[in-house]
């Protein structure tokens with residue numbers, strides 16, 4: 423397979439994820455001077471680790487008859503997740519910024535000989551009206567969503583950018599997915615055992631110690647690319663935990679993951695010297711795309727996780743978040759309320 427995806431990412435993605443390359447980016451893997459995250463006592467553990475691939479962790483799992491929605495299906499981890507979910511028999515709803523991009527990605531997977539089915543949808547996460555349109559188109563399928571994989575993301579915008587006066591990492595990585603999830607959660611609840619899988623990042627460690635900077639959501643007071651990416655990834659984790667709390671008593675789960683450090687298009691906004699450095703030394707600690715997609719597809723598909731909810735995964739196993747902010751459920755509730763306020767006019771009448 424997947425060598426073709428990997429080759430494409432490395433070559434065509436001129437900006438290959440270099441994210442990891444320089445200093446701070448190392449902080450996403452564990453040569454970051456920070457201790458490894460500790461396992462969650464009593465939680466279901468897998469035999470998989472950072473070398474496991476998405477195919478390996480879903481080996482023997484039958485997803486036929488299941489519907490899996492993936493944002494950012496045209497690149498990197500989203501593309502590999504779509505390929506493997508189709509391979510395991512799921513019908514994938516592939517969301518990309520345009521229908522053409524999503525359709526091309528589906529065609530690419532099919533050209534690899536994967537027999538599964540998929541349908542393309544347009545969803546530009548920074549434009550909430552198009553997010554609502556995407557959700558309406560998905561609702562029109564009239565079928566339960568077994569997996570809602572919130573995967574798309576951006577990183578390392580070197581200059582502050584705002585969308586409707588809110589900093590762009592926060593808008594794309596968190597708020598766009600917040601709107602989408604609120605529209606589709608009833609459809610996930612309609613599945614026998616629906617799962618929301620939020621692709622976060624160990625980059626949450628870069629968020630300010632205060633957690634979410636509610637007084638700096640436009641990033642104008644003080645902006646550094648890693649801090650803002652980290653804040654959006656902290657928001658991903660807090661969202662996933664608050665959603666799990668709200669889903670208590672249902673069969674629907676909500677978990678979040680860090681995929682590892684992988685050479686994808688995510689690093690496109692890094693300065694060229696960082697990308698070059700990553701190309702030179704990244705092999706020493708980066709995962710392949712196939713390894714990188716393993717944690718999200720494991721959490722999406724593993725039968726053993728049918729009742730596991732509210733947890734954070736690295737390398738296909740649940741671990742304890744390493745900052746007070748990521749464990750702070752009051753902060754999670756406050757973020758939810760603020761996110762509702764910021765996206766109010768795009769939310770369904772009754773939210774999750």
Ligand SMILES: NC(=O)c1ccc[n+]([C@@H]2O[C@H](COP(=O)([O-])OP(=O)(O)OC[C@H]3O[C@@H](n4cnc5c(N)ncnc54)[C@H](OP(=O)(O)O)[C@@H]3O)[C@@H](O)[C@H]2O)c1
Pocket residue numbers: 439441450493494495496497498499500518519523545546547548573574575576577594621622623624625680681682683684685686687688689
């Ligand atoms: N790669 C890593 O080392 C790493 C580490 C930690 C966490 N992650 C997380 O993994 C997820 C996937 O990243 P990746 O590595 O696969 O990166 P990628 O190859 O750059 O893929 C990101 C996807 O998100 C889409 N996207 C970006 N902005 C969007 C927007 N405004 N609206 C809709 N879609 C948008 C991209 O679409 P276009 O191609 O059209 O731009 C692309 O499909 C992200 O959430 C990222 O934070 C990655």
